[in-house]
Amino acid sequence: xxxxxGLVRMEEGVGTPPQALFDAMDAYVGxxxxxxxxxxxxxxxxxxxxxxxxxxxxxxxxxxxxxAEAKEVVGGWAILQYDTLEEAVADQxxxxxxxxxxxxxxxxxxxxxxxxxxxxxxxx
Numbered sequence: 001x002x003x004x005x006g007l008v009r010m011e012e013g014v015g016t017p018p019q020a021l022f023d024a025m026d027a028y029v030g031x032x033x034x035x036x037x038x039x040x041x042x043x044x045x046x047x048x049x050x051x052x053x054x055x056x057x058x059x060x061x062x063x064x065x066x067x068a069e070a071k072e073v074v075g076g077w078a079i080l081q082y083d084t085l086e087e088a089v090a091d092q093x094x095x096x097x098x099x100x101x102x103x104x105x106x107x108x109x110x111x112x113x114x115x116x117x118x119x120x121x122x123x124x
Contacts, residue, residue: 009075021098
């Protein structure tokens with residue numbers, strides 16, 4: 001059964017989501033966990049304590065947050081499992097609609113990516 005990663009990106013520093021979104025997300029995640037589609041996930045704090053390690057030219061350097069140049073940051077993630085890509089896409093759209101309904105003043109980008117299990121192409 002294909003697995004997917006859902007990512008939520010948004011502008012940093014937009015504040016805490018409204019309680020209505022937390023409540024809707026609790027119901028959404030609870031339903032998906034019950035059906036076996038939601039495997040794991042959670043929200044992320046801001047980049048103020050983030051650490052990046054950059055490998056470039058055979059050397060590794062460390063860059064500590066916050067990152068003033070960051071326009072969008074990943075605010076949450078989920079590992080999901082569906083029978084088909086179409087099911088996954090439809091459910092990711094429903095997830096995005098929760099944000100549009102309960103937090104319309106913030107631009108949120110919900111991304112769905114299939115998790116690779118090897119060198120094969122997506123959907124195989």
